[in-house]
Amino acid sequence: MYASHFGLRDEPFRLTPDTAFYFDYRAHREALNVLLLALRAGEGFVKVTGEVGTGKTLLCRMLMEALETSHETAYLPNPCLTGNGLRAALARELGLDLPRNLGQHRVLERIQEHLLHLAAAGRRVVVLLDEAQALPDESLEALRLLTNLETERHKLLQVVLFGQPELDERLAGSRLRQLRQRISFSHRLEPLDRAGVTQYVHHRLAVAGVPDRSLFGRRALATLHRASRGIPRLVNILAHKALLAAYGEGAAQISPAHVRRAALDTEDARRPASLRGWALAALGTVGLGAAAAALGAWLP
Structure with missing residues (x-):
C-alpha cells in the first residue's frame, strides 16, 4: 500500500505479534524479568494480566524465545478447553502421540512419565496459557492438579497465565482460592x-x-x-x-x-x-x- 511512498520495506504497524518488532518498554521488560526470575526459581504458577491490546501475546512469545535453550515450552492459545481437552492439548504440545480412546487416568500417567523423563534430562517444562480469563473453572482446576506433579526438589510443571483483568476478578472468588494461593508472582501490564x-x-x-x-x-x-x-x-x-x-x-x-x-x-x-x-x-x-x-x- 503506502510502503514505497514512505520508503518502508515492511509494514510497521501490523497487528500480528511479531517478535522482530518487540519494543523493550520498561513495563514489558519488568514483566519479562519477573517471569524469567520466577521460572528459574522453580515457582509453580505465575500470572500476567493487562487490558486488551497491551502486548500480552507478544510478551508470551518473547518469553518462549528466552526459554528456548533451557526449558520445554507448551503454548496453549485456545481458552475453550475442558479439563480433558486441556490434558490432551498439553500431551500434544509435549510431543506425545496418544490413542484417542485412552482413559484420562492413563493420559495423566503418560504425561507424568514424560515429565519425569524430561526432568532427568535436566529440562523443565513450562505451560503458557493465553487468554486465561476465558478458561473454564474445571480446566483451571485440572491445571492446578497437574502442578502437583513433582520430584523431591522440583515441580515437574510450571504454568504462566496470561489474561485480561477479568482473570483477577475470577481468582478473587472462593471457588478458585486454591489456585490463587499457588500464584507466587504476578505482574500487571500498563499502557x-x-x-x-x-x-x-x-x-x-x-x-x-x-x-x-x-x-x-x-x-x-x-x-x-x-x-x-x-x-x-x-x-x-x-x-x-x-x-x-x-x-x-x-x-x-x-x-x-x-x-x-x-x-x-x-x-x-x-x-x-x-x-x-x-x-x-x-x-x-x-x-x-x-x-x-x-x-x-x-x-x-
Whole structure:
C-alpha cells in the first residue's frame, strides 16, 4: 500500500505479534524479568494480566524465545478447553502421540512419565496459557492438579497465565482460592505513557526501514497518544490508518488531522474532544475512505 511512498520495506504497524518488532518498554521488560526470575526459581504458577491490546501475546512469545535453550515450552492459545481437552492439548504440545480412546487416568500417567523423563534430562517444562480469563473453572482446576506433579526438589510443571483483568476478578472468588494461593508472582501490564508511545512509533518505523523520526510530527504523536490511550494495539491501528490517510493525500508527513481521521474511523479510540476536532476529522474521513477504495484494501 503506502510502503514505497514512505520508503518502508515492511509494514510497521501490523497487528500480528511479531517478535522482530518487540519494543523493550520498561513495563514489558519488568514483566519479562519477573517471569524469567520466577521460572528459574522453580515457582509453580505465575500470572500476567493487562487490558486488551497491551502486548500480552507478544510478551508470551518473547518469553518462549528466552526459554528456548533451557526449558520445554507448551503454548496453549485456545481458552475453550475442558479439563480433558486441556490434558490432551498439553500431551500434544509435549510431543506425545496418544490413542484417542485412552482413559484420562492413563493420559495423566503418560504425561507424568514424560515429565519425569524430561526432568532427568535436566529440562523443565513450562505451560503458557493465553487468554486465561476465558478458561473454564474445571480446566483451571485440572491445571492446578497437574502442578502437583513433582520430584523431591522440583515441580515437574510450571504454568504462566496470561489474561485480561477479568482473570483477577475470577481468582478473587472462593471457588478458585486454591489456585490463587499457588500464584507466587504476578505482574500487571500498563499502557504506554506519552513518551512511550513516541518511542514505540519510532522503534517500529526504524525496524520497518525508516529511521527518520520526522515522519510522525510531535503534535501528531501527542494526538496518537490521546486517541490510543497508550494501548499498543490501538497505536498500531491508528498509526496504520493515519499513514493510509496521508498517502491518500500525497502528504510526506503525518499530521494531527490524519490521526484524528483515523480515530473517528476506529471504534475503541478516544475521539477528538472539541467540536472543531470532530468537524476536521469528519471531513478527513472522506479522504481516508477514498484512499482505501483506491488501494482496493479493507481498513482493519
